Amino acid sequence: MFRAGQQMLRHIQTVTEELQRTLTAYRTMATSSKASFRSGKDNEDLSKSFLTLETIDVNIYRASPKSLWRPVDSRFVFGGQVIGQALTAAFSTVQEPLLLHSLHCYFLKGGSNEKPILYHVDRTRDGRTFSSRNIKATQDGVPIFSMQASFKIDETDPLEHQFTMPVVPNPEDLISSKEYMKNRLETEKLTDSQRMRISEYLTQSIHIESRPIDPKVYHRQEQGEPRRYVWVRAMEDIGNDMQLQQCVAGFISDLALLGAARQPAPVGHKIGFITSLDHSMWFHNPFRADEWMLYEIESPHCGKGKAFATGRMWKRDGTLALSMAQEGVMRSKI
Numbered sequence: 001m002f003r004a005g006q007q008m009l010r011h012i013q014t015v016t017e018e019l020q021r022t023l024t025a026y027r028t029m030a031t032s033s034k035a036s037f038r039s040g041k042d043n044e045d046l047s048k049s050f051l052t053l054e055t056i057d058v059n060i061y062r063a064s065p066k067s068l069w070r071p072v073d074s075r076f077v078f079g080g081q082v083i084g085q086a087l088t089a090a091f092s093t094v095q096e097p098l099l100l101h102s103l104h105c106y107f108l109k110g111g112s113n114e115k116p117i118l119y120h121v122d123r124t125r126d127g128r129t130f131s132s133r134n135i136k137a138t139q140d141g142v143p144i145f146s147m148q149a150s151f152k153i154d155e156t157d158p159l160e161h162q163f164t165m166p167v168v169p170n171p172e173d174l175i176s177s178k179e180y181m182k183n184r185l186e187t188e189k190l191t192d193s194q195r196m197r198i199s200e201y202l203t204q205s206i207h208i209e210s211r212p213i214d215p216k217v218y219h220r221q222e223q224g225e226p227r228r229y230v231w232v233r234a235m236e237d238i239g240n241d242m243q244l245q246q247c248v249a250g251f252i253s254d255l256a257l258l259g260a261a262r263q264p265a266p267v268g269h270k271i272g273f274i275t276s277l278d279h280s281m282w283f284h285n286p287f288r289a290d291e292w293m294l295y296e297i298e299s300p301h302c303g304k305g306k307a308f309a310t311g312r313m314w315k316r317d318g319t320l321a322l323s324m325a326q327e328g329v330m331r332s333k334i
Helices: 002-035 043-047 079-091 177-187 192-203 242-253
Strands: 054-057 060-063 099-107 117-126 130-139 142-152 208-212 227-234 271-283 293-303 306-315 320-332
Touching: 060 079, 079 099, 079 117, 079 130, 079 142, 079 242, 079 271, 099 242, 177 192, 177 208, 227 242, 242 271, 242 306, 242 320
Parallel strands: none
Antiparallel strands: 054 060, 060 117, 099 142, 099 271, 117 130, 130 142, 208 227, 227 293, 271 320, 293 306, 306 320
16 A cells, blocks of 8 residues: 555656646747747747747746857847847736837846846736836846836827838848948958958848948948938748737847947047947837838937937838837947
8 A cells, every 4th residue: 555655646746747847848938939030940940049038937037148149349248139038028927919118228237148148027017008017137146137118008099190201212222231241241352350350240140131221331431420221120020929029129129229320430430339228119000020111210419438329110101110219338449
């Protein structure tokens, strides 16, 4: 009887452990399904996505260092990736049909791409129309990023207006930044350091395509006004999940903002240090981040070691989809 009881106890323990493993796997798959680009490929591609998170515990998520991206000429993890991952974690704690309507965040410390990032979500408030979340990102127990995100149920109202979309060339009439830099590598006389930098840029894959209206100014070969226009889109089919579309837009939003503040500088002017300090976004109308949107950016002010920029993303039909603002450190190399 005693042996039979022990065998039954071991059987129950085995079943319980199996159920726990299944539940953990299900939670991870649920998070990853929202956190990954829908590329239509196998799960191996999804696991390598820049927005994939692993569920560690209730309200705690982890980004593997294998998926963290450090841009060329940067010492830190890309800020847009941290924004997108923080939104992925936050969306895992809210229910549809809630969608993001605004976010405000601070970059507290540069993140390393060699260590995991933990995202802690505080379920601040759940109301009938609005819900709020506080998200904190840490590495080695040290906060590197904080975000306040607000979610809202969609509604309609007869009072509405918007600005008019700028008139610019269509994306089909332009070449991508990668194509432009590849052409430079093949046709221009460059220094060894320039060739190395461009080659490294061309080998990095970030799932995002950009087509600037004026690539010479955009890539700092010519001096220009602190204003830029660039068509952007995710390169994979993301699907119809609007929450995921918003996460990807958070990633894209940090790609070109502060660059507008550098455009009035003389060609060859060296920047010793540049990094984002804070970032805000407002989501106005539904959109698809995997379809072309015009990113309109201007920098009203730069000085005293800081730069400020604002942006708008327009759908091709002229609908204003998003607005954003960012301030960052920008110090000249002296």
